[in-house]
Amino acid sequence: MMVDTTQYTLFSGGLKGAEAEFGINAERWGLREVTLSFRGHEMARAKDVRVLSEEELRRGDISMEIVSKRMGRTYAEAEKIRRVLQSIFHMVNNGYQVFAVGWIQPDGTVKGGTGWGVELAKLFNRPLSVFDQDRNRWFTWDGHQWVPDDPAIVHKTFAGTGTRYLTEEGRRAIRDLFERSFGPPPQG
Template sequence: MNPENCTLYSGGLKGAETVFGETAEKFKVNEVIYTFEGHKLSRDKNTRILTEEELERGDISMELASRMMHRTYYETEKIRRVLQTIFHMVNSGYQVFVIGSIQDDGSVKGGTGWAVQLAKIFNRPLHVFDQPKEKWYTWKDGWQEDQPHIKYDTFVGSGTRYLSDAGRAAIEKLFDDSFA
């Protein structure tokens, strides 16, 4: 694959999303960072500020999101906008890569888990680097250990704000293995 024909979609937050963006830039992969008015980013290159109308297209009941994620999301405008932004990331990128922690119930910890749930709903190729286990897993009706590669010209890079050295190395290896 030619990296210059690929586009990374992310949210530009500190941690995994910043490293995905920096690594994409190093490999000359195009990047689009979805955000909303007033959202503080760690990486603000190639930002696309979503309009109110666009955000509404990614709206979901907080009750439904809570049920799907097996946790409680309270009705706050910021959390709602973050979930709406994640919708646009996953809707734009075909293959989904996440750095996080797979929970016993199969969900992924934190807001990052919403990208995972949407990827499952949209039937997208989905890969999670589980930081505590320091291994990649691919979703195939359950988590299976894997060593993924970027295989599509649009992909999502998301994950924890608390990126470990192993998580950083996993992102860099993903790009190296895919484009070197």
């Protein structure tokens, strides 16, 4: 049975690394893409861009104090990172299932800005999987802890995010995720 990949939509931010790679694979398999952006946002992949208005960005606003507490760290450039965190809110809010590539830290959070998308997915009770580039494997959040897994894209909308510092293993993991979900890439 063939899966109609045109019924699936990737929400991403188009940044270099994992987000651009999710987009490349979405295009390869014929999925729809929505690349969320904001004024001043530099993207490596600017396909099907939707620029968030100031009002939309405000809907994704959260206290940096709450972010710092949830993530267990502080952010030096709070105003700069605020826009990124606001756009990540829209990625997770629009893409039901969430996939990220990065590093799971000992406290269960994920390193960097990617970690905020992961924490939002936990808060929103979204199906969530992270490819850990140190352990070179996927983990799925079971509501309490990270469990080794080989996830698949099973929801029509999903978010793809992650580190700008994508390893070759991370790149392969994203491709394998699409292949597990939709079969071999179409020829052409």
